[in-house]
Amino acid sequence: MTKIIDGKKVSKEIKENLKKVIELFSSKPKLAIIQVGDDSASEIYVNMKRRETTKIGIDFMLIKYDSDINEKIIEETIKSLNKDKSINGILIQLPLPSNMDAKRILNLIDPIKDVDGLTNYNIVKLINKEDAIIPCTPFGIIKLLEYYNIDVRDKKVVIIGRSNLVGRPLCNMLLNMDATVTVCHSKTKNLKDYTKRADVLFTATGKKHLITRDMIQKDAVLIDVGINRENGKLSGDVDFDNVYKKCSMITPVPGGVGPMTIAMLLYNLVSCYKKQNNKE
Amino acid sequence: MTKIIDGKKVSKEIKENLKKVIELFSSKPKLAIIQVGDDSASEIYVNMKRRETTKIGIDFMLIKYDSDINEKIIEETIKSLNKDKSINGILIQLPLPSNMDAKRILNLIDPIKDVDGLTNYNIVKLINKEDAIIPCTPFGIIKLLEYYNIDVRDKKVVIIGRSNLVGRPLCNMLLNMDATVTVCHSKTKNLKDYTKRADVLFTATGKKHLITRDMIQKDAVLIDVGINRENGKLSGDVDFDNVYKKCSMITPVPGGVGPMTIAMLLYNLVSCYKKQNNKE
Numbered sequence: 261m262t263k264i265i266d267g268k269k270v271s272k273e274i275k276e277n278l279k280k281v282i283e284l285f286s287s288k289p290k291l292a293i294i295q296v297g298d299d300s301a302s303e304i305y306v307n308m309k310r311r312e313t314t315k316i317g318i319d320f321m322l323i324k325y326d327s328d329i330n331e332k333i334i335e336e337t338i339k340s341l342n343k344d345k346s347i348n349g350i351l352i353q354l355p356l357p358s359n360m361d362a363k364r365i366l367n368l369i370d371p372i373k374d375v376d377g378l379t380n381y382n383i384v385k386l387i388n389k390e391d392a393i394i395p396c397t398p399f400g401i402i403k404l405l406e407y408y409n410i411d412v413r414d415k416k417v418v419i420i421g422r423s424n425l426v427g428r429p430l431c432n433m434l435l436n437m438d439a440t441v442t443v444c445h446s447k448t449k450n451l452k453d454y455t456k457r458a459d460v461l462f463t464a465t466g467k468k469h470l471i472t473r474d475m476i477q478k479d480a481v482l483i484d485v486g487i488n489r490e491n492g493k494l495s496g497d498v499d500f501d502n503v504y505k506k507c508s509m510i511t512p513v514p515g516g517v518g519p520m521t522i523a524m525l526l527y528n529l530v531s532c533y534k535k536q537n538n539k540e
Numbered sequence: 541m542t543k544i545i546d547g548k549k550v551s552k553e554i555k556e557n558l559k560k561v562i563e564l565f566s567s568k569p570k571l572a573i574i575q576v577g578d579d580s581a582s583e584i585y586v587n588m589k590r591r592e593t594t595k596i597g598i599d600f601m602l603i604k605y606d607s608d609i610n611e612k613i614i615e616e617t618i619k620s621l622n623k624d625k626s627i628n629g630i631l632i633q634l635p636l637p638s639n640m641d642a643k644r645i646l647n648l649i650d651p652i653k654d655v656d657g658l659t660n661y662n663i664v665k666l667i668n669k670e671d672a673i674i675p676c677t678p679f680g681i682i683k684l685l686e687y688y689n690i691d692v693r694d695k696k697v698v699i700i701g702r703s704n705l706v707g708r709p710l711c712n713m714l715l716n717m718d719a720t721v722t723v724c725h726s727k728t729k730n731l732k733d734y735t736k737r738a739d740v741l742f743t744a745t746g747k748k749h750l751i752t753r754d755m756i757q758k759d760a761v762l763i764d765v766g767i768n769r770e771n772g773k774l775s776g777d778v779d780f781d782n783v784y785k786k787c788s789m790i791t792p793v794p795g796g797v798g799p800m801t802i803a804m805l806l807y808n809l810v811s812c813y814k815k816q817n818n819k820e
Contacts, residue, residue, distance in 0.1 A: 444720050
């Protein structure tokens with residue numbers, strides 16, 4: 261029987277634990293989000309973050325700018341949020357408008373408030389296997405593996421996607437866990453050659469139904485990081501209905517990696533709060 | 541016919557070009573090396589660096605400490621070298637004694653003088669595909685690929701070794717070049733399964749003759765980054781004599797990647813000099 265990896269359940273447990281931890285704090289942790297423009301997916305994500313933070317006792321503040329805002333103003337905002345002791349985490353909702361230098365802007369965030377783990381400081385910490393704030397999506401994936409006792413040691417692991425947000429940090433983390441890791445991407449020829457051999461397959465492309473039944477090994481574990489929105493309906497990179505019986509375990513979309521990403525954002529925020537208040 | 545990838549020849553060309561470039565400079569570039577203790581391999585490498593820098597018109601300065609030196613003194617030395625305008629590059633000869641915090645010490649180097657590309661600053665630049673100083677060994681490997689027109693696009697590339705010095709930066713660079721990359725390591729089971737399928741195989745383990753004839757695909761390209769010293773004789777990870785006829789191209793050890801590493805050190809030093817003197 262195929263086991264459905266229930267990210268909703270795991271994330272719920274994490275959030276319940278966080279809620280209890282927060283109740284013991286002397287003040288409420290607070291997350292500030294800077295959103296620029298009105299990308300429709302961003303709108304959905306920001307609302308979700310507002311809802312989820314509030315639910316577990318985290319204060320939420322949204323600073324929203326029109327897309328023609330001067331970068332200088334964003335810069336000043338980040339600087340003042342860095343200084344503001346009531347703010348424990350700062351998140352720049354990506355994507356920023358394409359004319360902006362997202363990397364430069366992200367790196368203005370004080371690393372101790374960098375809940376997304378996207379500053380250079382935290383990227384290097386992760387590579388050096390030091391105590392880093394880990395980007396929420398790969399962090400959530402690793403938590404799922406732990407929860408379901410999916411041991412990647414000595415395993416053939418394949419990642420589809422080489423982004424700095426998911427593919428590459430995931431590759432680093434899985435190598436640290438002694439997996440043998442192959443990274444495929446849009447320029448890979450004969451993708452099936454690789455996916456067919458994967459004990460654990462991670463896919464993060466955003467191409468609907470890229471992974472079909474013939475492309476996977478029997479009893480593989482499938483972690484679907486893809487998000488495709490069509491007529492308000494979500495689907496992943498995996499042709500779930502046709503594939504799932506062939507796997508040993510699989511994440512659905514929605515309800516797999518997605519809820520974990522938001523749970524790990526909350527987790528990171530609580531870690532930031534603790535560090536800033538020396539509660540560790 | 542198998543083609544021997546001649547790192548000696550390529551590095552010679554690079555060094556000759558650098559020599560011409562340096563002759564046009566108004567002052568001599570200068571490299572400072574800090575060596576701690578008397579590791580015998582380090583001794584050899586430092587002498588080689590002294591010889592090679594001098595040969596092309598680079599000034600060389602060695603600061604050598606006993607292994608029981610106080611880290612504070614190294615720290616002060618780096619700080620004064622950072623300030624010293626006559627010094628264009630600073631290199632900490634690795635390994636440092638195990639009781640020292642190598643990462644912390646490396647990161648004291650001003651990134652603009654970091655000829656080895658090992659500061660966090662340059663590591664992140666490389667990941668972000670920005671103008672980084674690239675670590676000499678992976679940089680030398682990429683130069684060899686370019687020189688011999690070895691196109692890795694869409695290719696099955698396998699790297700054995702997951703170190704921060706070679707395997708991981710190489711993985712990043714090859715992904716940027718559109719290769720599909722698998723990283724194997726000491727915990728990989730059935731290594732042959734992977735090596736057998738590699739169009740281009742990079743091995744950086746330091747295990748003599750790890751790669752045997754049966755482990756490679758016919759007409760593969762083999763890049764041997766291993767260095768093993770036995771009775772004063774060098775050999776690589778590849779059982780060269782038995783393997784080479786089966787490949788299309790192969791690097792010998794010595795005379796393959798080794799000479800490229802030192803050439804790229806010189807290249808990096810000249811780049812640092814140019815940056816410091818706004819000659820770019």
